[in-house]
Amino acid sequence: MTTAEERVGTRYSFGGDEWILVELAEAMSVGVNMRSLAICRRLEALALDGVIDICPANASYLVRLDPDTIHPRALEERLRELEAEVGDASDFHLQTRIIDVPILWDDPWTRETVKRFADRHQTPELTNIEFAAEINGFPTTDAFRDAVFGTPFLATMLGFVPGLVWGYQLVPPERQIEVPKYVRPRTDTPERAFSWGGAFTAVYPVRGAGGYQLLGMCATPFFDSRRRLPDFHDRDWFFRAGDIMRYREVDRAEFDRIRAAVEDETFRYPLAEVEFVPQRWYDDPDGTAAALERSLDDA
Amino acid sequence: MADDSVIRSPVPGVFYRRPDPGSPPFVEEGDEVEPGTVVGLVEVMKQFHELRSESSGRVRGFTVDNEDVVNAGDTVVELDGAG
Amino acid sequence: MTLEILQPGLQTTVQDEGRLGLYAGGMPPSGAMDKASYRMGNLLVGNPDGLASLEITYLGPEIAFRDDAVIAVTGAQMTPKVNGEPIANWRSHAVRADDVLSFGFIESGARAYLAVAGGIDVPPYDGSRSTYTLCGLGGFEGRALQAGDVVPVGTGVDGRAGLDVPVDLQPDLGGDTELRVVVGLASYRLQPESLETFLTADWTVTPDANRVGYRFRGAELHFVEREQPAGAGSDPANVVDFGYPIGSIQIPGGVEPIALLADAVTGGGYATIATIISTDLDRIGQSKTNDHVRFREVTLEDALEARHQARARLDRVRALLTDSQEHAIG
Numbered sequence: 219m220t221t222a223e224e225r226v227g228t229r230y231s232f233g234g235d236e237w238i239l240v241e242l243a244e245a246m247s248v249g250v251n252m253r254s255l256a257i258c259r260r261l262e263a264l265a266l267d268g269v270i271d272i273c274p275a276n277a278s279y280l281v282r283l284d285p286d287t288i289h290p291r292a293l294e295e296r297l298r299e300l301e302a303e304v305g306d307a308s309d310f311h312l313q314t315r316i317i318d319v320p321i322l323w324d325d326p327w328t329r330e331t332v333k334r335f336a337d338r339h340q341t342p343e344l345t346n347i348e349f350a351a352e353i354n355g356f357p358t359t360d361a362f363r364d365a366v367f368g369t370p371f372l373a374t375m376l377g378f379v380p381g382l383v384w385g386y387q388l389v390p391p392e393r394q395i396e397v398p399k400y401v402r403p404r405t406d407t408p409e410r411a412f413s414w415g416g417a418f419t420a421v422y423p424v425r426g427a428g429g430y431q432l433l434g435m436c437a438t439p440f441f442d443s444r445r446r447l448p449d450f451h452d453r454d455w456f457f458r459a460g461d462i463m464r465y466r467e468v469d470r471a472e473f474d475r476i477r478a479a480v481e482d483e484t485f486r487y488p489l490a491e492v493e494f495v496p497q498r499w500y501d502d503p504d505g506t507a508a509a510l511e512r513s514l515d516d517a
Numbered sequence: 518m519a520d521d522s523v524i525r526s527p528v529p530g531v532f533y534r535r536p537d538p539g540s541p542p543f544v545e546e547g548d549e550v551e552p553g554t555v556v557g558l559v560e561v562m563k564q565f566h567e568l569r570s571e572s573s574g575r576v577r578g579f580t581v582d583n584e585d586v587v588n589a590g591d592t593v594v595e596l597d598g599a600g
Numbered sequence: 601m602t603l604e605i606l607q608p609g610l611q612t613t614v615q616d617e618g619r620l621g622l623y624a625g626g627m628p629p630s631g632a633m634d635k636a637s638y639r640m641g642n643l644l645v646g647n648p649d650g651l652a653s654l655e656i657t658y659l660g661p662e663i664a665f666r667d668d669a670v671i672a673v674t675g676a677q678m679t680p681k682v683n684g685e686p687i688a689n690w691r692s693h694a695v696r697a698d699d700v701l702s703f704g705f706i707e708s709g710a711r712a713y714l715a716v717a718g719g720i721d722v723p724p725y726d727g728s729r730s731t732y733t734l735c736g737l738g739g740f741e742g743r744a745l746q747a748g749d750v751v752p753v754g755t756g757v758d759g760r761a762g763l764d765v766p767v768d769l770q771p772d773l774g775g776d777t778e779l780r781v782v783v784g785l786a787s788y789r790l791q792p793e794s795l796e797t798f799l800t801a802d803w804t805v806t807p808d809a810n811r812v813g814y815r816f817r818g819a820e821l822h823f824v825e826r827e828q829p830a831g832a833g834s835d836p837a838n839v840v841d842f843g844y845p846i847g848s849i850q851i852p853g854g855v856e857p858i859a860l861l862a863d864a865v866t867g868g869g870y871a872t873i874a875t876i877i878s879t880d881l882d883r884i885g886q887s888k889t890n891d892h893v894r895f896r897e898v899t900l901e902d903a904l905e906a907r908h909q910a911r912a913r914l915d916r917v918r919a920l921l922t923d924s925q926e927h928a929i930g
Binding site: 229231232233234235236237244246247270272273274275276278279280282285286290291376377381384386394396398399416417424443453454455458459 | 620621622623624625626627734735736737742781782784785786788829830831832833834838839840841842843844845846847848865866867868869872875876877878879900903904907911
């Protein structure tokens with residue numbers, strides 16, 4: 219079973235002989251994600267021999283190791299020490315970036331996809347936007363849109379497929395939007411579709427199946443195996459866990475201008491280097507989020 | 518090894534007699550087949566593998582039903598007068 | 601040097617040890633599904649570790665060699681033939697320019713490996729030549745091979761024909777088999793009786809079994825009902841999205857467990873309950889649709905011991921074949 223001496227709230231577990239999963243909490247929150255990031259950043263800094271992958275996730279993290287180099291139980295001990303050092307992460311200062319992500323809301327491409335797969339949706343007569351607004355008690359779809367674009371999102375995890383980023387909005391729990399996924403997943407979704415499923419946003423990095431509710435179209439790529447854009451020269455993806463994403467509504471003219479810049483390979487994500495201090499955000503979520511956005515606008 | 522009087526599936530999977538549910542079967546009992554004639558599909562790993570006759574002859578019958586699971590090497594079609 | 605694909609088979613891809621260190625970005629390792637067979641192939645033809653081979657699934661390709669070469673076929677028994685004459689598996693063979701390699705029906709296992717002295721020399725992508733077809737990267741143009749492809753082979757390795765892997769050192773070939781698992785991850789989500797069922801049921805590999813994952817049929821499992829925590833989705837099979845180890849097993853909706861393999865999705869919101877130990881990933885890679893498997897719980901120490909034994913066996917093959925290669929040079 220799981221290893222002995224489980225600390226209440228945290229589960230350490232061996233995934234066969236090459237993986238350790240550390241589940242910090244069963245529920246999602248900004249705080250638990252900060253603990254995951256803080257532990258992962260410390261583990262990266264240790265640069266231990268035999269640690270192959272360090273994967274921060276929403277309320278957990280996953281480590282791949284080479285058991286011929288480091289014994290899984292020895293690494294588990296080290297991870298427990300890091301957890302103790304990090305504590306509730308209240309003194310964690312996350313050095314990160316806030317990045318501008320341009321979105322065309324209620325775009326023609328996802329609208330077409332929503333129509334095409336209406337039979338797989340709980341309310342075929344509503345658009346995904348109408349459904350998400352209604353189920354979250356927004357009086358109008360405009361009010362829903364304003365809530366989505368009103369506050370930036372934390373990139374809490376990457377994965378599923380390369381370059382897919384889970385986004386968790388930096389609002390207090392009572393303002394968190396949750397949207398059920400499709401009843402049956404679509405077999406097709408356009409690349410760069412901007413979506414919401416459960417507590418998280420995602421931009422589809424590549425075309426494919428999916429069950430998140432479709433809200434718009436992102437102008438910029440999340441995955442590029444040809445590495446054409448300068449931001450992608452080193453890796454197939456640009457974002458990493460801990461980034462802050464400011465989804466910004468753009469009109470069709472700006473969307474087309476950005477698409478042209480992507481096509482001629484001159485586009486770079488506008489961003490600012492920032493420090494995110496969880497304690498400041500707990501004390502004043504809206505003020506902290508607004509200050510982050512100002513850093514981006516001033517950059 | 519080679520037995521011209523039967524057509525076997527080289528792969529395991531689900532056997533289909535039709536290219537899609539709305540179409541007629543590739544071949545029926547009594548139909549003449551030539552080398553290369555498609556007699557069915559086997560679906561595995563989300564791919565469809567075409568089963569083709571290697572000889573000419575007449576379809577005596579199918580030893581598996583539509584949508585039956587087959588193993589690699591299973592006989593699927595028996596032929597009369599194969600050569 | 602090159603070889604030409606006359607017929608591609610069902611799915612023939614370039615694979616090596618895999619693409620490590622990118623899991624945090626969502627990039628699975630890919631790589632040979634049965635590493636032991638793949639590695640022994642390289643040893644047979646005198647390749648240094650890590651050179652790429654062709655992974656052949658279920659149905660063999662037809663390949664014309666454009667140059668003289670030394671080859672070996674390991675893994676699944678698919679009756680390899682050169683110019684129509686059967687050749688032995690687990691043995692190195694010299695082939696001549698214009699010789700054609702073909703295969704018969706698969707008899708045991710699921711995946712054969714074709715090693716060529718010099719290795720398959722496609723450009724590496726992020727340190728690996730493995731094909732990841734889902735994103736179209738690595739390998740030969742990011743895809744399974746097609747008829748007409750001319751595949752580059754490296755030079756500088758002089759393999760020697762006539763070397764064998766002795767029968768007692770050849771790996772088991774999947775089929776109806778037992779897969780050892782370490783139970784854990786989110787297994788607390790499963791009802792205890794269901795965990796017992798998972799570990800005792802006879803599971804059948806469905807046709808939905810590929811490099812991304814294998815889906816099994818055989819029993820129904822039930823999760824503990826609960827008020828779902830924030831962010832965990834509405835189904836009791838859901839958890840707050842987390843990372844999936846390679847070899848981990850999830851059970852969407854309580855039916856049909858899925859084992860995630862080399863080209864897996866790296867994370868998501870389904871409770872995973874156990875992980876196949878690294879040694880037995882080779883074995884599942886040799887299981888095919890309709891085969892029966894059981895999952896047997898082992899401890900971490902058992903998993904490490906199995907890994908140690910598999911390594912020792914590979915080292916014995918290495919010692920044996922390296923010795924022979926050196927005698928050849930002398």
